[in-house]
Amino acid sequence: MPEAGYLPIPMKLARQGVKDMVRISDARMSGTAFGTIVLHIAPESAVGGPLAIVQTGDRITLDVEARRIDLLIDDAEIESRLAAWNKLPPRETPARGYAKLFDQCVLQADQGCDFDFLLRIGKS
Numbered sequence: 001m002p003e004a005g006y007l008p009i010p011m012k013l014a015r016q017g018v019k020d021m022v023r024i025s026d027a028r029m030s031g032t033a034f035g036t037i038v039l040h041i042a043p044e045s046a047v048g049g050p051l052a053i054v055q056t057g058d059r060i061t062l063d064v065e066a067r068r069i070d071l072l073i074d075d076a077e078i079e080s081r082l083a084a085w086n087k088l089p090p091r092e093t094p095a096r097g098y099a100k101l102f103d104q105c106v107l108q109a110d111q112g113c114d115f116d117f118l119l120r121i122g123k124s
Helices: 075-084 097-105
Strands: 060-063 068-071
Touching: none
Parallel strands: none
Antiparallel strands: 060 068
8 A cells, every 4th residue: 555644734833833633544554654543444535435535624523432434414415426526537447467366356445465375275
């Protein structure tokens, strides 16, 4: 996964003395980042995951103890946004090799970003 989750405090907020903000991402982040961060929101926004429909001004609640994050818009608005959401343009699927395996078999981040055929099945 690319190192794409780190976003610095916007200058407008930094000038006001803001030292931390919640960051929510479907990307990966190294241990060098700091602050309040929720990673591995899945499925990723590129395939229509929850971050794809969040808009500026939306309210989001984060309850770390309960392990919940909620977008505070009603179900009708969620459905409307999903219906209007434009997927990324289709791309050519690799025909063979590692690229094809990666494209077809790698799981989302919350499932380990591993090949689906390497999962342990059955009793642990």
